[in-house]
Amino acid sequence: MRFSPASKVGALQCWDNIRGVAPDGHDPVNNPAHYDTEAIYRIAAVSPPAGTPIGRHELVTVQLAEIDSTAPPVFRPCDWMTASEAASILGGPVTIEPGGDSAGSVDMWCSYRRSDGSRRVGLELLVPGAFPVDAASQFALATAENATAVDGLGVKAACRSYPTSGQPFTTLFVLLNTDRLFKATGSNGETCDTLKQFAQVAIGRIGA
DSSP: OEEOTTTOOSGGGGOSOEEEEOTTSOOTTTOGGGOOSSOEEEEEEEESOTTOOOOTTSOEEEEEEEEOTTSOOSOOGGGSSOHHHHHHHHTSOEEEEEESOSTTOSEEEEEEEETTSSOEEEEEEEOTTSOSSOHHHHHHHHTSSSEEEESSSSSEEEEEEEOOSSSOEEEEEEEETTTEEEEEEEETTOOHHHHHHHHHHHHHHHOO
């Protein structure tokens, strides 16, 4: 998956002793002299391997491959739903922004934001290689608490709200076949019904 030296966002954020190894050998996480603000990395390997029980403070080493941000995209996640289709659901013109669309990506997404900034929905597809175990395990973990089952989507689906102290958000998780997981996340009080409308269109093109 993608790796951010600045924030260590994702599955690795629980550990506080992470060493990165970039293609040229330097550590973009801990070496201020070579700190990369523009480089984008993808995790090529991790040691200890995924699934190994370790303590929060134990060393985790990630081998990193740099993503060429100038290369043409291989995937087109914003083809899952057009701007006009999103606008009809969000009630006004929207701007769209794709991500994770480079070669080798296992987590790709498209963001739909209403032009006045009042509403936003993000769609994300995780494919084999994005999970510590598999998509079914990730779905079970994400929906184990405070989730409501949703009918008519994928293998199974559930919606969960996150009432954070900052900006609350809601995510619809959809388990797809062939070890894939689809997510629709809305901020500013977006409902599960709205997210389901997005998911129905997108999954119709992605394939359940």
